[in-house]
Amino acid sequence: MQTLNLVENSNVDFNAFKLFDTRDHKNNYRKLALAEQLQTTLELDHLLNIFAMEAAKFVDFSGLYFKQADVRASARGSKAGKKERIFELKLNNRYLGTLTYAINSPISITNHTVLKQLHKLLVHPINNAIKYQQALKLAMEDGLTGLGNRRYFDQQLKRAMHHSNRQKSRLGIVVSDLNKFKAINDTYGHNIGDDVLVEFANALRKSTRDSDSLFRFGGDEFAIIVEDASEQSLHIIERRIEQAISNNALLHQYKVTCSLGYTFMNRADNEKSLFERADNMLYTRKMNMPKTLTVV
Template sequence: MSTVNIVDQPNSKFNAFTLFQQSEQQSQRNLALLKQLQTTLDVKELINIFAFEVAKYIDFSGIYFKHPNINATTKDSRQAKAERQFELKLNGQFFGIITYAVNIPISMTNDKVLTELHELLINPLNNAVQYHQAMQLAMQDSLTQLGNRRSFNEQIKRAMAQANRGQTRVGLIFCDLNKFKAVNDSFGHAIGDNVLIHFAKALQQSVRDTDYVFRFGGDEFSIIVTDASKSSLTVIEQRIYHTMSQDILLAKYNVTSSLGLAFMNTVDDVTSFFLRADQALYSQKMNMPQKFNLASKG
């Protein structure tokens, strides 16, 4: 069972000066919490800091924050007999919902305390959400909505570290379009941009949910294949060519692609892995035999 309360927080209604109009104990509590909430712009960390304070007043097994663009959950959250939801508003506009998983009903006194604490939380939370959104945009290619080179650099490090821990393999596929400049020169940049968008969609349709597609810039793209095998890379390669052949726009302008495939091996760092995939792409474009070896782990 869920109960929803609405907490509306105008920016002008609550600030540090109003703290001193409250009791001394409340003021000290609120100032201490505000100080902690200002130490991070990570949404999940904010919710965990907030949960530590809330635990002084209610017995809960989890706290869940849901915003249209991001969700966060306290560490070790689990289900309970009931849920109590508070709808958060900022300047009269819906901001998000914070949900408490509880086994014991929240008293009216503690309900009031929660409402006051939410007023302290919402502005730091708004700052953190805006920071998250800005970082997401900084990691995204504006034309295709794929991850950009910066996003690739971070994801490849994580993928390689996870593969080493789990004794699995990572595959890399580098992709570019053949004679793309000719399309731009002959038909204009608007058509060229549309070709890039269609190619990006073809790549996304050809990979698994666990894989990642990026655009480096121009007509250069890459795919990180997690838990890879020779067969999985071959299947993705075949899917890319097939999906491109079925795309009306790509077929209309006779757009083809070259792909370079490589596996991470145990001695690879990001640079060496990147260079082998790049060399594989160059080899294919030059119509040279591509060496495609499974590196043994160990």
């Protein structure tokens, strides 16, 4: 793996012309055109699509991928090649991520040099795109628990319902709140209450699949979107939540319990009707405290 570290004077704004050889007008024009195109989007996938079209003139590759922690993107139509060539991207000694080419034939020394110059044009757009993705994530995230917030829930529920209709799969939604949570806050203080909410969120994570989506609306209200759901899968989630609560030292210490309500989407549902049906089931269970859940 090779590393590209673009180091700049922090007192001078980035200038793409610094990367160009003033003697090579043809290549400068091409690089400037690429630099302009890379400034037109903050979407990582779109950035890679633009970049891949230029890089393909110098490298025989079938896939182009970017990865940084949980941020991943790929150029359109990417697939495995005979080998991989990985470049580490840095900006002022700060790690940005890795750019991986799925190559089909070796890269010549000349084209390797050109590729490194092109990477310099990509570093800033990728850095901007990562910051944009991070800002979006913060806007959709509950600050206390790290789960999705109500705004993100509304967005993801709409997406999941469209996906379920297209795939003719079953979509389940689970809503939950903590029993007598106000008493915990009043008795032990809001710091303990916050600790309880964080640990309950962790219990939800342990009780669900990676494909399930978790949300906190605020207070002690939580929701789970379960795609490709079945009655069995929702009962399993319920049992796992109960087990995770009982196994959690802090939740056990404060005698935390929760109420759950859930339902499945039907073809006449919109986002409001689906959520309200699950919420009504939660309210009914909370009032009557039955031992089992009823699926609507």
